[in-house]
Amino acid sequence: MEKKSCRPPPASFLTDDLVVEILSRLPYRSLCRFKCVSTSWLALCSDPALRKKSPQTLSGFFYHSVRKRDPFEPSDHRCHFTNLSGRGRPMVDPSLSFLPSCARILFVDCCNGLLLCRCFKMPSLSRSYYVVCNPATEKWTVLPDTKAMQGFYTVRLGFDPAVSSNFRVFLLVQSGVGNLDIPVTGVQIYSPETGEWTYRQSRWGDKSAVYTDTMSVLLDGVMHFTSTGSSVLTVDMEGKTWGEILTPVSAFSSFLGRSKGYLYLGRIDHSKDPQLSIWMLKDYGSKQWILMHTVRTLELFEPRHLTFHWYNKMIAMHPDHNLIFFTVGMQRNLVSYNMDSRIVHVICALGDYCVDTYLPYVPCFLEWLSDEC
Template sequence: MTKESIVQQLSPVGEEEIPVLPIEIMVEILSRLPIKALCKFRCVSKPWLSLISDPLLAKSHLKKTIRNDLLYYQRKRVIISSYNLYSLEYESIGKDGRFDENLVALELDYPLKDKPNGLAEFLPLKEDDEFAVIMNQDLQFCEIERNWVDILGSCNGLVCISPYEDTLYLFNPSTRESRRIPDTPSGLPANGYCVFGFGFDFVNDDYKVVRLGCGTVSVYSLRTDSWRMVCHFPYYDNVRKSGVLLNGAIHWMTCYGDGADLKCVVAAFSLEKEVFLEMLAPNIVKYSFEFVLGVLNGCLCVLHNHHQMHDDFWVMTEYGVGESWTKLTLSLSYNCMKPLCLVQNGEALLQVDGKLLLYNLENDSYRYLVVDGIPAEDGFDANTYLETLVSPNSFCWT
């Protein structure tokens, strides 16, 4: 459908005195609206559905979100995984000093959400068996209990998740659109432990999933909807965490060498060139498996991760410059910490030992946040995403 035909169908019949807006102006107006409203407008008519589903509008909407601080905070969300996926409004966190109000998490619909854990299939029970009836009652909760959802990365409104073992999806929590990533082809190494990273290749206009496993690096391209092996992993295969996206690259803490020659580095995989670049790790890093990476306010962070209490972490104030690592000491100790984002008042939202807290980096004060609707006893994992129209189904050539 051409732009002219869309404009004609959107024009009111019998009211020619009302001027018809050019398609560019319509896109400009729609790109300023929230996602919830745009999803409702899809139901107005087929032309509206076509216009709002156009990737050009999605890109315009995304650009405005990134370039406008007000829209950015309004459309930013926290996604939480705790045997389910939940969304939390980013704008309300720390706004106007309202810390006494509990935050409310919204339960999301996502692929394979109601897939049972399958415990009952291990027992061949019969309906007329009294023992079977008792066992079925005991297993009723287990059958409907959801699997843990791994959040592997987030970029431009798309979140890479694994809602079931060895199953990957690209999922837009705002529009509920999803696309299953095909299984690794038989020609690529598939056995052993794997970690992933997810991001956007700006040069080639392509979303990519990077897989490290069995000493190899494989890349899934959304445009071609296929996997291919890129290279052998040039470092020790001891990476156990998802990669961190920053500046068009996926980052892992790793090492190479042996004995006195052991060297720990930050390995950055360029999504454009699909090669690794090295950055110096902080001097404190002697063994890479004891540390993990994070991102806070556009800066790379190194945090402890070896099951001991610590009160410090490091920030790379100038990207790619190893000498710019700066140590920050906190007024609280943590066993496991993950920086999420900065909120409107400048405080840092952190995930610390299964809880959310706001930390004021200027006066070293903090307070924990209460999130209603999440079973806190089992812990959770969190990440952030933008509310966008980006569709995981509109980038494929095949």
């Protein structure tokens, strides 16, 4: 009979410094798993200094569902988070229970780990306020009201931890209600350093209309917004430099995203033979788009027995890989498509009660200003 070895496990010979060096090279989701190894690893993986060193990438999506016919009832509206794998317990609590109690939360925008939410008060839901929070660190701050919120407006978030620990909130002010062709008259910009909104007169011209669901991308310190026409509108973080980038197709019904440091435009052509087209802004200075990829949607979805509908939607691009994410069919299947291998992968079914706000989430552990934290 063989004797059992009395040798300690190899991992026990690793010093804490060496373990930290190894763990710092792992993504956040792996750190969460390794907390179960031992009490010492639990302490190491929970260390904020280690989490800051850990490389972060796309981890999942925030989204909503409405269970009943009346979407204005608080109990009918639910918040969700799905991991990128589609499996396991959500790595983020979608209820955001660390925030002040409110009747309902709407996910508005997400940028590099920070989440912009609209919180509704009881009992009538007619009163609301905006919050910027970090789900990974549970830090948050309430935005002050501004008169511009009484009219027709769109709110988006800008945050780049590689440049600054501070964010900006952009409120695009329009001079009317219910008309897609009403131009943006100005932009209110909120800065956490001052705790105030600053108004900047629009320099986009008379054809600068945006839809309330306009997509936004922060790239190299510049916010990009899809217009209702064939262009992307740009403004820097301080509202001093304004611009416009013409697009090869209408930006109104197109997807705008960022991947590997470039701006991308995606569009599904809803014709008799629908086709997905992806353009990349290769040279930002010349503002010239290059058609990078095309594929018939039947090639994407039919082999997986997924039905193509007009409401199929491109919702994200992976920040580090040539992956596109869609919601497909009545069950809102979350699907990834690899443009290099042309492989389609069904991640999970989000459910047929889901509504059209799907926000990709990349964890961030950088400290940022907040009086409420």
